[in-house]
Amino acid sequence: MSPTPSxxxxxxxxxxxxxxxxxxxxxxxxxxxxxxxxMELHHNPDAAAFFLFMLKIEALHEGRIAGRxxxxxxxxxxxxxxxxxxxxxxxxxxxxxxxxxHREALETALRAEKKAYAFFDAAMKHVADAExxxxxxxxREDEIEHAGLVEKELAKLTPDSKIKAEDVEDEPIAH
Amino acid sequence: xxxxxxxxxxxxxxxxxxxxxxxxxxxCGDFGVVQGIYRALASVGRAPHDIAFISxxxxxxxxxxxxxxxxxxSVHGRALPIAQGIKLANPDLLVLVAGGDGDGxxxxxxxxxxxxxRTLDITYIVMDNQIYGLTKGQLSPTSKRGLKTVTSEYxxxxxxxxxxxxxxxxxxxxxxxxxxxxxxxxxxxxEQAIRYPGFSFVNVQSPCVTFGMExxxxxxxxxxxxxxxxxxxDPANRLAAMDLAxxxxxSLHTGVFYKNPDPPPTLDGQVRERQRQLAEKAIPRExxxxxxxxx
Numbered sequence: 001m002s003p004t005p006s007x008x009x010x011x012x013x014x015x016x017x018x019x020x021x022x023x024x025x026x027x028x029x030x031x032x033x034x035x036x037x038x039m040e041l042h043h044n045p046d047a048a049a050f051f052l053f054m055l056k057i058e059a060l061h062e063g064r065i066a067g068r069x070x071x072x073x074x075x076x077x078x079x080x081x082x083x084x085x086x087x088x089x090x091x092x093x094x095x096x097x098x099x100x101x102h103r104e105a106l107e108t109a110l111r112a113e114k115k116a117y118a119f120f121d122a123a124m125k126h127v128a129d130a131e132x133x134x135x136x137x138x139x140r141e142d143e144i145e146h147a148g149l150v151e152k153e154l155a156k157l158t159p160d161s162k163i164k165a166e167d168v169e170d171e172p173i174a175h
Numbered sequence: 176x177x178x179x180x181x182x183x184x185x186x187x188x189x190x191x192x193x194x195x196x197x198x199x200x201x202x203c204g205d206f207g208v209v210q211g212i213y214r215a216l217a218s219v220g221r222a223p224h225d226i227a228f229i230s231x232x233x234x235x236x237x238x239x240x241x242x243x244x245x246x247x248x249s250v251h252g253r254a255l256p257i258a259q260g261i262k263l264a265n266p267d268l269l270v271l272v273a274g275g276d277g278d279g280x281x282x283x284x285x286x287x288x289x290x291x292x293r294t295l296d297i298t299y300i301v302m303d304n305q306i307y308g309l310t311k312g313q314l315s316p317t318s319k320r321g322l323k324t325v326t327s328e329y330x331x332x333x334x335x336x337x338x339x340x341x342x343x344x345x346x347x348x349x350x351x352x353x354x355x356x357x358x359x360x361x362x363x364x365x366e367q368a369i370r371y372p373g374f375s376f377v378n379v380q381s382p383c384v385t386f387g388m389e390x391x392x393x394x395x396x397x398x399x400x401x402x403x404x405x406x407x408x409d410p411a412n413r414l415a416a417m418d419l420a421x422x423x424x425x426s427l428h429t430g431v432f433y434k435n436p437d438p439p440p441t442l443d444g445q446v447r448e449r450q451r452q453l454a455e456k457a458i459p460r461e462x463x464x465x466x467x468x469x470x
Contacts, residue, residue: 006359038201039201042200042201083214086359092393096201
């Protein structure tokens with residue numbers, strides 16, 4: 001089954017594929033921006049700083065792909081719409097908490113990078129165009145690189161306290 | 176993908192996103208709901224200035240402010256009467272109503288049947304989290320029996336309202352349910368509800384991450400949800416819809432429960448028609464005073 005049923009990967013041209021990759025990065029960038037804002041609002045500066053770091057990575061990646069698209073296809077109209085995708089590389093909204101630790105924020109991003117890898121991996125099985133396959137293979141490798149970056153950051157952290165935020169919250173949770 | 180220039184829709188999801196940033200708790204289900212609304216509105220293709228988005232009070236009632244539509248974050252439980260007034264005053268507007276389960280089925284519960292029987296062309300989206308989240312976790316009308324909260328220390332003794340069955344029983348012609356665990360499905364049911372000519376109701380199981388139950392979170396939804404299409408449910412069959420709706424609180428079914436294939440005339444449409452008929456016999460505006468002045 002196609003990873004995103006609304007996209008017919010068998011008919012994807014290189015231009016479409018570059019546009020698709022751009023909107024995937026754009027979505028991830030915007031999500032990290034939203035998460036950074038949420039964490040700032042809820043007084044969690046460590047997680048906010050990390051999400052801003054991820055925002056910059058995604059913005060760089062988006063800029064690189066969009067630049068390549070311009071170089072190859074100029075202002076050719078875009079066939080791929082943002083509305084066709086949901087949370088490909090963007091971490092999902094439900095994955096964050098106001099009390100999340102720096103480590104949990106990194107783990108959220110790591111899951112998102114792995115999810116993007118799985119997307120391109122699954123999509124490649126449906127792609128007919130050789131150039132598109134090659135691009136998707138490259139993007140898949142990029143996700144490994146991004147995941148590596150996050151893992152490197154994770155390795156620098158000391159383990160989280162065994163006491164979780166839920167253990168000390170004074171608000172009752174329904175049960 | 177084709178090589179011919181595509182016919183792109185006039186609006187994109189981002190055109191409906193306002194500059195205000197949501198202040199919900201991180202992880203809240205409502206973040207997904209508002210994204211689903213943006214996408215549904217982009218597909219429907221009405222301009223933001225042609226849309227009125229009305230809400231009551233509660234976390235989910237903040238939604239109008241996060242869109243570029245005209246909005247009114249109104250009074251607790253009174254979103255539906257206000258929305259009906261707006262639709263009657265300006266039937267050309269696309270009118271959306273949003274609120275929570277407490278707003279819609281407790282304080283505002285009495286308005287729901289009347290909105291349904293009047294059949295105005297409005298869409299009511301309820302973000303059902305089975306708890307009063309904004310006021311810090313009290314029992315709501317859809318809280319399950321036995322739930323322990325700040326107002327039910329030893330477990331709730333009350334049976335919950337079943338929103339799906341409630342609206343079906345009052346004769347709603349379009350009833351659907353979604354969850355942010357399936358964003359594409361959620362955007363789709365909201366779009367179908369908006370496009371339906373008449374009162375349409377969408378119950379969204381939108382988890383409260385701070386006060387909600389563990390079994391009501393997105394991960395749990397994803398593990399248990401079943402689309403109505405996957406069980407070959409016929410949305411034109413009202414009795415089958417009612418049968419499935421009875422499983423509210425036990426099974427999570429998503430998709431369209433009921434869609435009357437023969438929508439009755441809307442009240443706003445009938446009012447327009449009545450006004451047109453009466454206008455033929457009406458006294459011209461410049462002669463209105465003649466009704467009150469003795470000659």
